[in-house]
Amino acid sequence: MAPVKVFGSAAFTNVARVLVCLEEVGADYEVVDINFPTKEHKKPEHLARNPFGEIPAFQDGDLVLFESRAIAKYILRKYRTDEVDMLRESNPHEAAMVDVWTEVEAHQYNKALAPIIMECLINPTAYGMLTNQKVVDDSVAKLKKVLEVYEARLSEHEYLAGSFISFADLNHFAYTCRFMETPYASLFDSFPSVKAWWEKLMSRPSMKKLSANLRG
Amino acid sequence: MAPVKVFGSAAFTNVARVLVCLEEVGADYEVVDINFPTKEHKKPEHLARNPFGEIPAFQDGDLVLFESRAIAKYILRKYRTDEVDMLRESNPHEAAMVDVWTEVEAHQYNKALAPIIMECLINPTAYGMLTNQKVVDDSVAKLKKVLEVYEARLSEHEYLAGSFISFADLNHFAYTCRFMETPYASLFDSFPSVKAWWEKLMSRPSMKKLSANLRG
Incomplete structure (x- = not known):
């Protein structure tokens, strides 16, 4: 299975909000750097991922998401196990x-x-x-x-x-x-x-x- | 079953965020008015419900909640049916x-x-x-x-x-x-x-x- 992708830099707090979830669930992931000084986050390729031109964005196959808290929840649901259950949605x-x-x-x-x-x-x-x-x-x-x-x-x-x-x-x-x-x-x-x-x-x-x- | 209780006034936007969910799921509920001019929201009885002294707060039996978006999600989960499924957590x-x-x-x-x-x-x-x-x-x-x-x-x-x-x-x-x-x-x-x-x-x-x- 291809690793999921996080678009942004690990130096940014809202990107780290997503990464900490990926680390906690032990997912295979790749960080795709988005260059701020060249305004890569405002270019069409990134606007297609996040229409507000912000980071992070996220990709899992055909699914593209933005908003760090929403991405984090998707990750915590997808990789949920009895041992790592950070949303507790069954209770x-x-x-x-x-x-x-x-x-x-x-x-x-x-x-x-x-x-x-x-x-x-x-x-x-x-x-x-x-x-x-x-x-x-x-x-x-x-x-x-x-x-x-x-x-x-x-x-x-x-x-x-x-x-x-x-x-x-x-x-x-x-x-x-x-x-x-x-x-x-x-x-x-x-x-x-x-x-x-x-x-x-x-x-x-x-x-x-x-x-x-x-x-x- | 006793109706769930919403503490706050229906005139306030964050209270209405909860009420619209209760109406959509057809739940039996009671609005308990919290008097702002007398600062009832800052009194111990309400601070026990919401430690930030804000409205709304919510009670369902022993469970007491605050933060309108969290209350709303609890309601939408509790009363979820195949017809009224506003969080779609199974997908x-x-x-x-x-x-x-x-x-x-x-x-x-x-x-x-x-x-x-x-x-x-x-x-x-x-x-x-x-x-x-x-x-x-x-x-x-x-x-x-x-x-x-x-x-x-x-x-x-x-x-x-x-x-x-x-x-x-x-x-x-x-x-x-x-x-x-x-x-x-x-x-x-x-x-x-x-x-x-x-x-x-x-x-x-x-x-x-x-x-x-x-x-x-």
Whole structure:
């Protein structure tokens, strides 16, 4: 069987969201680099894969997908086994908790954390822009409140959705990894259960391997 | 069996995202109003349902959920029949297309459209603030580009995920409905396939019924 293809660079967080799932399920895959400086992502060949001209895109035979979270779910469904079942769709209550904390990542956690990465790491290096400290300060304040909720949750449950690792946890990998490069990484020290959860995730072979490739 | 409970007001878009699913599957449900002016959503009883102090929250027996998209998926799974199968999880390719366009709603469509609703409808009436026209203009420009992609998709497929109605379509109901109250509603006239899709959705009994309750 031909390996599935991921279009994008492993250095990008939304590509890594897909790659961590492929690593966790042990799938055979190929990363096809899309050259940003030459705007390859805006050319017709890539627009046919992703009409919004973004990365990643994904191909499995005739099936072409975009949107990293949708690609990730397809992968986790396709390669699901009794041992590696990250969506838990056969158990409605477990699946619901996976969905809740997957949505929390998108709409609470990432919304607070991503602007800090953008302002501290990406804007200064990729675009030669100064860090907007007001955006950083507001986002750090928001992130603290989000981490309070995570601390309460993770002090009672080993993983976000319950006693089992799931897509909800994997989803936090790439952005948190980059956040740990910012001057605000020590924020996690105030939340011991969150920190222990993060260290447990980062000890997984998938995340050890991929974290080396992540950069702005 | 006791009806499931939705905590929030039917006037709010994210509550309506849940209600439209309950109507589509024909579930027995009760809306428990959460009083915003008295900040009931920030009180311990509601924080126990939703630790972020937002609406909606949801209860089905012992199971308590939050995040509207996660609640919606739980409902669509629980009440799934061969006739009403809005997630298509038994068909990996169809499920993937539902997921792709569900993510597009969250990360492309809603991101462009919601600020227009906020600036034109909610800020002036609920908070006595002036409309920030720059935000509106930027969002309208983004929305046009998103609608170009939707037009291409819907000129080839009856619904977003393919030939079948799905959660991806339902998800557009509440915000689009409110958008149609803004001075920019005529934007849809330039996209005939999008407009036809929207009118077909709005002819469904679920949406006819709920649209009357939506307001800022």
